[in-house]
Amino acid sequence: xxxxxxxxxxxxxxxxxxxxxxxxxxxxxxxxxxxxxxxxxxxxxxxxxxxxxxxxxxxxxxxxxxxxxxxxxxxxxxxxxxxxxxxxxxxxxxxxxxxxxxxxxxxxxxxxxxxxxxxxxxxxxxxxxxxxxxxxxxxxxxxxxxxxxxxxxxxxxxxxxxxxxxxxxxxxxxxxxxxxxxxxxxxxxxxxxxxxxxxxxxxxxxxxxxxxxxxxxxxxxxxxxxxxxxxxxxxxxxxxxxxxxxxxxxxxxxxxxxxxxxxxxxxxxxxxxxxxxxxxxxxxxxxxxxxxxxxxxxxxxxxxxxxxxxxxxxxxxxxxxxxxxxxxxxxxxxxxxxxxxxxxxxxxxxxxxxxxxxxxxxxxxxxxxxxxxxxxxxxxxxxxxxxxxxxxxxxxxxxxxxxxxxxxxxxxxxxxxxxxxxxxxxxxxxxxxxxxxxxxxxxxxxxxxxxxxxxxxxxxxxxxxxxxxxxxxxxxxxxxxxxxxxxxxxxxxxxxxxxxxxxxxxxxxxxxxxxxxxxxxxxxxxxxxxxxxxxxxxxxxxxxxxxxxxxxxxxxxxxxxxxxxxxxxx
Amino acid sequence: xxxxxxxxxxxxxxxxxxxxxxxxxxxxxxxxxxxxxxxxxxxxxxxxxxxxxxxxxxxxxxxxxxxxxxxxxxxxxxxxxxxxxxxxxxxxxxxxxxxxxxxxxxxxxxxxxxxxxxxxxxxxxxxxxxxxxxxxxxxxxxxxxxxxxxxxxxxxxxxxxxxxxxxxxxxxxxxxxxxxxxxxxxxxxxxxxxxxxxxxxxxxxxxxxxxxxxxxxxx
Numbered sequence: 001x002x003x004x005x006x007x008x009x010x011x012x013x014x015x016x017x018x019x020x021x022x023x024x025x026x027x028x029x030x031x032x033x034x035x036x037x038x039x040x041x042x043x044x045x046x047x048x049x050x051x052x053x054x055x056x057x058x059x060x061x062x063x064x065x066x067x068x069x070x071x072x073x074x075x076x077x078x079x080x081x082x083x084x085x086x087x088x089x090x091x092x093x094x095x096x097x098x099x100x101x102x103x104x105x106x107x108x109x110x111x112x113x114x115x116x117x118x119x120x121x122x123x124x125x126x127x128x129x130x131x132x133x134x135x136x137x138x139x140x141x142x143x144x145x146x147x148x149x150x151x152x153x154x155x156x157x158x159x160x161x162x163x164x165x166x167x168x169x170x171x172x173x174x175x176x177x178x179x180x181x182x183x184x185x186x187x188x189x190x191x192x193x194x195x196x197x198x199x200x201x202x203x204x205x206x207x208x209x210x211x212x213x214x215x216x217x218x219x220x221x222x223x224x225x226x227x228x229x230x231x232x233x234x235x236x237x238x239x240x241x242x243x244x245x246x247x248x249x250x251x252x253x254x255x256x257x258x259x260x261x262x263x264x265x266x267x268x269x270x271x272x273x274x275x276x277x278x279x280x281x282x283x284x285x286x287x288x289x290x291x292x293x294x295x296x297x298x299x300x301x302x303x304x305x306x307x308x309x310x311x312x313x314x315x316x317x318x319x320x321x322x323x324x325x326x327x328x329x330x331x332x333x334x335x336x337x338x339x340x341x342x343x344x345x346x347x348x349x350x351x352x353x354x355x356x357x358x359x360x361x362x363x364x365x366x367x368x369x370x371x372x373x374x375x376x377x378x379x380x381x382x383x384x385x386x387x388x389x390x391x392x393x394x395x396x397x398x399x400x401x402x403x404x405x406x407x408x409x410x411x412x413x414x415x416x417x418x419x420x421x422x423x424x425x426x427x428x429x430x431x432x433x434x435x436x437x438x439x440x441x442x443x444x445x446x447x448x449x450x451x452x453x454x455x456x457x458x459x460x461x462x463x464x465x466x467x468x469x470x471x472x473x474x475x476x477x478x479x480x481x482x483x484x485x486x487x488x489x490x491x492x493x494x495x496x497x498x499x500x501x502x503x504x505x506x507x508x509x510x511x512x513x514x515x516x517x518x519x520x521x522x523x524x525x526x527x528x529x530x531x532x533x534x535x536x537x538x539x540x541x542x543x544x545x546x547x548x549x550x551x552x553x554x555x556x557x558x559x560x561x562x563x564x565x566x567x568x569x570x
Numbered sequence: 571x572x573x574x575x576x577x578x579x580x581x582x583x584x585x586x587x588x589x590x591x592x593x594x595x596x597x598x599x600x601x602x603x604x605x606x607x608x609x610x611x612x613x614x615x616x617x618x619x620x621x622x623x624x625x626x627x628x629x630x631x632x633x634x635x636x637x638x639x640x641x642x643x644x645x646x647x648x649x650x651x652x653x654x655x656x657x658x659x660x661x662x663x664x665x666x667x668x669x670x671x672x673x674x675x676x677x678x679x680x681x682x683x684x685x686x687x688x689x690x691x692x693x694x695x696x697x698x699x700x701x702x703x704x705x706x707x708x709x710x711x712x713x714x715x716x717x718x719x720x721x722x723x724x725x726x727x728x729x730x731x732x733x734x735x736x737x738x739x740x741x742x743x744x745x746x747x748x749x750x751x752x753x754x755x756x757x758x759x760x761x762x763x764x765x766x767x768x769x770x771x772x773x774x775x776x777x778x779x780x781x782x783x784x785x786x787x788x789x
Binding site: 075076077079080149150151153155156157158164165166250251255256257290291292293294295296297298299321322323326327329330333334337338340341344345347348349351352353354355356357358359360361369372373376377380381383384387388389390392393395396397457460461462464465466467468469472473474475476550551552553558 | 590596598601605612618637721730759765766771
């Protein structure tokens with residue numbers, strides 16, 4: 001509580017703005033906008049590392065045994081380490097920090113109309129723990145035996161005993177890094193939930209909260225409710241690794257399948273933890289650029305809540321063939337297919353929002369629309385895997401891999417680009433170049449499909465995952481052309497990212513100055529200067545209506561800011 | 571659909587492929603319909619000067635039906651898929667037909683070892699035939715396999731049979747298959763098992779009754 005009262009004194013308004021030193025401003029800030037930028041830049045830096053790993057292992061797959069330009073020869077141990085850490089980084093150090101932490105921190109106070117998070121110092125601590133977790137993870141790549149190579153699922157006994165993984169240190173460092181990351185997100189999540197519940201502008205009722213804020217907070221709640229069992233599991237795993245306990249060691253009465261339950265009890269809700277914020281971002285952008293109200297706000301909200309609840313009952317679909325009682329699969333295949341209903345509904349709502357709109361294909365809108373188009377393929381291919389009988393064949397093949405990249409790429413990459421291009425003018429006070437933005441968009445989207453459609457085909461042909469060379473397998477070796485094609489497409493896609501990086505940094509310094517509300521949006525963050533000053537609002541706003549009042553028939557203007565006082569007819 | 575990518579050579583491969591085709595028809599229809607409507611809307615409602623967007627809240631019943639009707643259709647099709655998925659699952663994984671023969675399969679870092687019954691047809695006797703990375707079975711016979719692992723998790727996978735089962739150290743898991751054609755096919759390990767995961771591979775040799783008898787005799 002002391003931090004709350006102190007901070008409200010410290011940050012109560014932008015009127016007596018005081019200059020802060022470099023350390024205080026950039027490294028030790030409690031300002032939610034600065035913490036958001038720290039998360040954003042750290043997440044982007046980690047994305048570069050994760051992308052680099054993808055480049056190395058895809059090159060190895062396309063040209064096995066040849067030196068990878070810029071890296072060299074890839075051993076099977078290095079290959080395992082790269083696929084493991086690519087997955088870990090992209091989910092825990094890119095998707096979560098960017099979608100939840102960066103945009104959650106940036107948007108929650110601005111969109112609900114308050115000056116900062118309720119617990120600014122906890123917020124700062126959250127980022128510092130997160131940074132520490134990233135450092136531990138990167139450090140783990142360089143210890144004796146190389147980075148952890150037991151897959152991002154870290155199944156014991158491979159992950160728990162160094163006699164099997166031949167890595168004395170990396171598995172423990174990996175678990176510790178992930179656990180620290182969870183601490184960071186628990187700290188951040190508490191802040192998000194409390195801030196939304198307590199600091200909304202006067203007049204902002206539950207159904208007036210912008211959808212992206214709901215989604216980020218729901219994601220935080222799902223995360224907090226699901227992460228406990230995994231933290232318990234992680235402690236048991238570290239004890240097995242370092243203290244010689246045998247929670248997961250079958251030779252001494254333990255059970256390796258226990259870990260799988262603990263991991264996936266968290267792991268599947270985690271999918272929705274990152275999905276919901278991305279859906280929220282799309283729900284925010286689509287109305288703006290179709291000048292339409294979001295179709296059936298309440299349906300979207302309750303659908304998201306239903307998805308969150310059902311997500312706790314589907315975890316064992318990752319374990320159909322893991323040796324669990326086969327009768328259990330019948331239960332989990334039902335819950336898994338049921339979860340397709342709310343997700344499909346969400347897509348229908350987005351499509352319905354377009355009806356009768358006035359659609360402008362700006363760069364953020366292109367990203368938002370491509371999210372829907374690409375995510376639908378990720379969604380429908382999930383049906384094959386959730387249907388127990390079909391999963392017998394597809395389990396642990398490239399079909400699974402292509403499926404979850406068709407969900408995670410839209411979530412983590414498309415969602416991020418949509419959010420960055422949409423809120424960039426607010427965050428940095430300047431406009432991004434739209435032509436470069438479109439070049440980057442088309443280069444990325446087309447190449448993305450050319451990477452992963454071949455991988456669906458490889459999966460359909462039975463190619464199994466995490467194999468560093470398929471030359472040994474006669475039935476798979478002949479499909480090398482598809483692997484080479486996917487790798488080439490990936491290089492094209494990575495090359496197009498340089499357009500984004502150039503545009504991102506050039507616009508930051510030389511871009512056209514952004515007005516207060518360049519997209520003519522009606523939510524509160526667009527009622528403050530770009531970028532917003534310390535303390536955000538000169539006068540804290542009052543909210544009179546929902547966030548998506550576009551093209552209201554009673555108004556000349558096609559948008560209606562949430563804080564514009566209604567004209568009283570005396 | 572899958573059989574165009576890889577041969578289907580076990581008694582239940584056709585059931586799994588049929589299920590996959592059924593899912594493809596159902597989700598394919600919905601996928602292309604949704605994409606078609608989506609792109610049609612983007613084109614149809616592109617911004618035109620002087621035309622204001624409509625104000626639709628989506629809360630009216632007459633509007634909401636455009637979402638709720640598809641919602642119930644999706645649920646209905648899910649149920650159809652579930653019925654077939656569970657039927658296939660129960661047939662392949664939950665029931666064990668009477669075996670003609672029993673073999674042992676053991677995963678270890680990084681090889682498959684197999685134990686076949688010898689000339690007496692019984693497992694666990696002195697004439698058992700042990701092999702590494704090479705499994706010999708007779709065509710059109712129902713086999714039970716008893717699957718174990720000595721160190722870490724492995725997964726016994728024969729793509730042409732549509733057979734996959736994880737192996738867990740400390741446990742024995744019994745499954746079954748019946749090969750329908752002779753030939754030599756890949757055995758994979760489909761679960762990450764360490765630095766040699768990529769070289770953990772075996773071959774399954776499906777033989778006619780005479781060939782199999784002579785292989786047994788020669789060992």
